[in-house]
Amino acid sequence: MDELLTLREVKDLLHVDRITVYRMLEKGRLPGFKLGGRWYFSRPEIEAWLAGQRTQSYAAAPAEPAPSTEGLPLSCIESVQNILGEALGVAALTTDMAGQLVTSISHSCRFCTVIRSTAEGRRLCSDCWVSFALGMHAQHARRCHAGLRYRCELIQVAGQGIGVAIAGQYVAGPEDVEEISGRLPSIAEAVGVDEEELRAQLPTAHVLEAAYLTRLPAALRQVALAIEEFYAQQAQFMGRLQQIADLAQMNGVPQTRPGADERAE
Numbered sequence: 001m002d003e004l005l006t007l008r009e010v011k012d013l014l015h016v017d018r019i020t021v022y023r024m025l026e027k028g029r030l031p032g033f034k035l036g037g038r039w040y041f042s043r044p045e046i047e048a049w050l051a052g053q054r055t056q057s058y059a060a061a062p063a064e065p066a067p068s069t070e071g072l073p074l075s076c077i078e079s080v081q082n083i084l085g086e087a088l089g090v091a092a093l094t095t096d097m098a099g100q101l102v103t104s105i106s107h108s109c110r111f112c113t114v115i116r117s118t119a120e121g122r123r124l125c126s127d128c129w130v131s132f133a134l135g136m137h138a139q140h141a142r143r144c145h146a147g148l149r150y151r152c153e154l155i156q157v158a159g160q161g162i163g164v165a166i167a168g169q170y171v172a173g174p175e176d177v178e179e180i181s182g183r184l185p186s187i188a189e190a191v192g193v194d195e196e197e198l199r200a201q202l203p204t205a206h207v208l209e210a211a212y213l214t215r216l217p218a219a220l221r222q223v224a225l226a227i228e229e230f231y232a233q234q235a236q237f238m239g240r241l242q243q244i245a246d247l248a249q250m251n252g253v254p255q256t257r258p259g260a261d262e263r264a265e
Contacts, residue, residue: 003043010041020131074103076230080223081106084167088216089206091169094227097161099130109169110204114193115146121191133164140217144168146187147180148205151216153224157231165224167216170206177202 005013010032011021021039024030031045081092085107092106105112115121128144132152135142142150150168154161171177180187181202188195208216 005041005043005046007039007041010046013046014127020134023134077227078103078106080226084219084223088167088212088219089170089208090167090216091206092223093129093166093168094155095129095133095164095166097133097163099126099133099164101126101129102163107206109201109206111198111201112146112148112169112205114198114201115187115191118192121193124191129164129166132166142168145190147176147183149176149208151220153217153220155224155227155231157228162231163227165220165227167220167223170208172208172213177205180205 007018007021010030011018014021021030025032025039030041031049032039032041034040077094081094081103084090085092089107091108091112093101094103096102108116112125116125124145128142128150132142132150140152142152144150148169149172150166153165155163155165171180181199184199184202185195188198191198
């Protein structure tokens with residue numbers, strides 16, 4: 001008989017929250033069955049599913065995921081990200097509502113750069129951002145597959161979510177470092193990098209002292225507000241350009257300047 005996993009065990013195995021597991025089950029993206037009101041999972045089926053996900057990632061993963069830029073003023077956003085990263089000593093990035101990266105990562109630490117040097121490492125990071133975005137209604141403080149801490153803030157325009165501002169790649173103290181250090185063999189194996197290389201870069205993970213930890217939520221909220229303002233201003237600007245184009249068509253503005261044909265003759 002196949003070994004059965006509980007929902008909690010699968011949640012820990014996939015490095016996602018409980019709500020994300022429920023959503024994957026509802027959409028038929030994860031194999032499982034319900035018995036007595038509880039979800040159970042066959043370990044061989046979950047392992048086969050994970051292997052399939054890895055195969056798809058290796059086949060499709062580019063050096064870095066191509067960002068989706070529709071509607072977002074990326075140069076302005078990345079400038080704000082850079083300020084946040086330098087001021088508080090964290091990495092910063094922005095995703096769309098599906099958790100897809102839409103900017104470069106500002107102020108990334110070398111520990112994470114090593115992790116993201118492989119296709120599997122990039123896939124695991126991307127899966128974390130997806131779970132962050134899907135779980136925005138549940139909690140703002142999160143952990144990634146490698147154990148680093150993240151903070152997320154919803155970006156909204158007219159009450160509708162358009163993206164997620166994320167600050168992360170940090171530890172809160174020696175306890176975090178000790179925990180991650182103990183997990184390094186499994187992290188390195190999962191990502192496909194040399195354990196000693198990864199261990200050598202662990203000290204580069206951003207460390208947030210208590211004072212900065214208390215400032216981070218408010219600072220990240222200001223980042224989200226700035227992005228919301230950029231987005232609204234860009235939408236207004238594009239709307240005005242469209243109005244000009246519409247007026248030009250209505251008034252029959254000629255495509256060439258008067259007299260151009262006569263001068264050509």
